[in-house]
Amino acid sequence: xxxxxxxxAVDVPEPEADEIAAALFELGASGVEQRDxxxxxRGARSGQVTLVASFEDHGEAEAAIAxxxxxxxxxxxxxxxxxxxxxxxxxxxHFAPFALTPTITVVPPWAERAPEREGERVLLxxxxxxxxxxxxxxxxxxxxxxxxxxxxxxxREILDVGTGSGxxxxxxxxxxxxxxxxxxxxxxxxxxxxxNAARNGLEGRVExxxxxxxxxxxxxxxxxxxxxxxxxxxxxxELARVLxxxxxxxxxxxxxxxxxxxxxxxxxxxxxxxxTRPDPASGRGERASGRGDAGGEGWVALLFRAPGGAAPAAG
Numbered sequence: 001x002x003x004x005x006x007x008x009a010v011d012v013p014e015p016e017a018d019e020i021a022a023a024l025f026e027l028g029a030s031g032v033e034q035r036d037x038x039x040x041x042r043g044a045r046s047g048q049v050t051l052v053a054s055f056e057d058h059g060e061a062e063a064a065i066a067x068x069x070x071x072x073x074x075x076x077x078x079x080x081x082x083x084x085x086x087x088x089x090x091x092x093x094h095f096a097p098f099a100l101t102p103t104i105t106v107v108p109p110w111a112e113r114a115p116e117r118e119g120e121r122v123l124l125x126x127x128x129x130x131x132x133x134x135x136x137x138x139x140x141x142x143x144x145x146x147x148x149x150x151x152x153x154x155x156r157e158i159l160d161v162g163t164g165s166g167x168x169x170x171x172x173x174x175x176x177x178x179x180x181x182x183x184x185x186x187x188x189x190x191x192x193x194x195x196n197a198a199r200n201g202l203e204g205r206v207e208x209x210x211x212x213x214x215x216x217x218x219x220x221x222x223x224x225x226x227x228x229x230x231x232x233x234x235x236x237x238e239l240a241r242v243l244x245x246x247x248x249x250x251x252x253x254x255x256x257x258x259x260x261x262x263x264x265x266x267x268x269x270x271x272x273x274x275x276t277r278p279d280p281a282s283g284r285g286e287r288a289s290g291r292g293d294a295g296g297e298g299w300v301a302l303l304f305r306a307p308g309g310a311a312p313a314a315g
Contacts, residue, residue, distance in 0.1 A: 007053060010050070065077045101147035109199060124196070126196060146171055146175055221244045225253075228253040277300060
């Protein structure tokens, strides 16, 4: 008899999807998929997304449904099942090689690799359960800013806060950074980061550990934080603290409507707001699904620079 696996499906407003997905992980989900009108498997109506959370057993799934029903306002989740094991790797069929930036192509380890173009850098990436395939706009926008500032990044050290799969730390190294320190408050993803570093021959240049920015005791010439606005706002003093004089800071996970508030918060520290990177129109799976609601709102990434002299190269 084939095994049966439970999952919880719940329709939520798009701006709340990240927060509720995080809550599902806290309730024991082993993975959370986001579906909307643009994903391969369609989700809820316009302005909403469907979160599909997998659980190890029915008890955990039913407890999560009960917890979602106690929120204010309550969320009406539903319990569904999938039979057999093939679904666990089915998503890999839709994760094909793609150009993350003008110079970097992301290639999953199981995909057939095309001959490299002149000047192309290939990043072998297996996200596992960690966030960060590069298809989501919030990740891609940071990668594009790093690519545009490769000259300033070269030979420097970078701190990646909320690293997920480690994709941004690895992108920085491919672009010429000397060393990357990657931290995440989910210790389960650290093994994913180290495995991805090893796939690319970068394990000697990546330091990955579970932790939060408040525990970081030194400064970096580059800092990236792809989290979400509700977390980035209170983290502002800590992110400014770990930024070296003259250093560069990139923030992402920010909707257009949240931009002005975040710019005001960080420039009050003070940091100089150098650029806003908007989300260009895209038809790529997960990246397109990361766009805003029917009102046309999209994601942005913000680039700041600390006052002071030139930031030191990695030592």
